[in-house]
Each structure stands twice: as C-alpha cells, then as structure tokens.
Amino acid sequence: EVQLVESGGDLVQPGGSLRLSCAASGFTVSSSYMSWVRQAPGKGLESVSLVDPGGRTYSADSVKDRFTISRDNSKNTLYLQMNSLRAEDTALYFCMREAYLWGQGTLVTVSS
Amino acid sequence: DVVMTQSPLSLPVTVGQPASISCRSSQSLVSSDGNTYLSWFQQRPGQSPRRLIYKVSNRDSGVPDRFSGSGSGTDFTLKISRVEAEDVGVYYCMHHTHWPWTFGQGTKVEIK
Numbered sequence: 001e002v003q004l005v006e007s008g009g010d011l012v013q014p015g016g017s018l019r020l021s022c023a024a025s026g027f028t029v030s031s032s033y034m035s036w037v038r039q040a041p042g043k044g045l046e047s048v049s050l051v052d053p054g055g056r057t058y059s060a061d062s063v064k065d066r067f068t069i070s071r072d073n074s075k076n077t078l079y080l081q082m083n084s085l086r087a088e089d090t091a092l093y094f095c096m097r098e099a100y101l102w103g104q105g106t107l108v109t110v111s112s
Numbered sequence: 113d114v115v116m117t118q119s120p121l122s123l124p125v126t127v128g129q130p131a132s133i134s135c136r137s138s139q140s141l142v143s144s145d146g147n148t149y150l151s152w153f154q155q156r157p158g159q160s161p162r163r164l165i166y167k168v169s170n171r172d173s174g175v176p177d178r179f180s181g182s183g184s185g186t187d188f189t190l191k192i193s194r195v196e197a198e199d200v201g202v203y204y205c206m207h208h209t210h211w212p213w214t215f216g217q218g219t220k221v222e223i224k
Contacts, residue, residue: 045204102162
C-alpha cells in the first residue's frame, strides 16, 4: 500500500529544535518530489520545503536558514530538521508526495 | 511568489444543487514544458487533504464525476454538478509550476 506516516511532532519551547520524519511505503522517496506542508490551527495550507528527485532542496522564505529538508534513501524516509522554532511555527505538518499523496500529519506546538 | 485567490471563501449549498469555486493566480501557471500544474484538494473536517483534480481538469482515480475542473492561464474553476452531504469541507487550489508552491485561502463548503 502506498502511504506516508509522519512522526516527531511535540511541544517545544521557543528557540528549540525538532526533527520530523515521514516514512514512506509502496514507492521510492528518492524518485519523487517530496515536500512538507503545514497548517496552523484553523488556518490554510502553506508549503514549507521541497526536495526534488535530483536532490535539490527549496524552502519558503519564512523558514529559510532555520528548517532543512532531507531524505534517507536507505530508510525511504523524508525528514524536516526544524531549528530556532517560533510560536508562529505551531502547526500540523504534513508530508506530501508529488503534490498528490498526503500523510496524516504530525503536530508541532511551540510554546513556553 | 504566485498569489492564489479563491472565491467565494464560504459557500452554503443545498444538496442536489451545483456549486462553483473560482481560483485566480497572480501570474500564468503555464510551465516551460507546456503543462499547467494547478490542482484542487478537498479537506474534510479532521482529515488530511485529498487531491481531486490535477493539471487543471484531470480527475483523480476514485473521485466522483460530479467534480470537474476547468480553466487556463490564470483563471481556474472547480465545479460540483450536484452537491452531496459528503462534499462538506474546505477546498483548496494549489499551483506547483515552480517553487514556492502556493495555495488559495480555501473555500468552505457547507450544506444549507
């Protein structure tokens, strides 16, 4: 079955760090456009980061220099390393394959 | 960044009646390969988004044929020919022609 399962969300203090994981099954992460999309509570959707099949990475201006997208081909898993977290980063974080398949999301709460 | 503007933001509909959502982009979404990477997603309450339409007018597998997409350039439309109770949720357009991929604000469809 083709699916994405996110994990790693937690409550973290402002300025803290967190690493999100997205385990893929049924397809190869390294051959796909893989992205992270977030949704703040009660709000719309925002693209955060993207990695293309060639390994090039892209980030939204709002997270540039703080968040890093990566993948582990041996584990078929996508990651999002989040540093210097701010209250405005509080959201449900989804991973997405090829602008098509979404995971169930993992909740990140930044609060003291 | 491409700004995606949806209207209306709220759409009360009677079961069995048609519904239409507009999505306008601030610049052309035609890619250098000639494709227009405009998708529509449905997000039911408490669920992850689900893609309904890709490349403007192509319906995803399993999507009822009452959903249809149309448009070109900067002007796009999602139509539901006869709304059913299960269609309640928020609908988003999204472009992925180039980074950053951006979403419309969302249109909340509810039953009158």
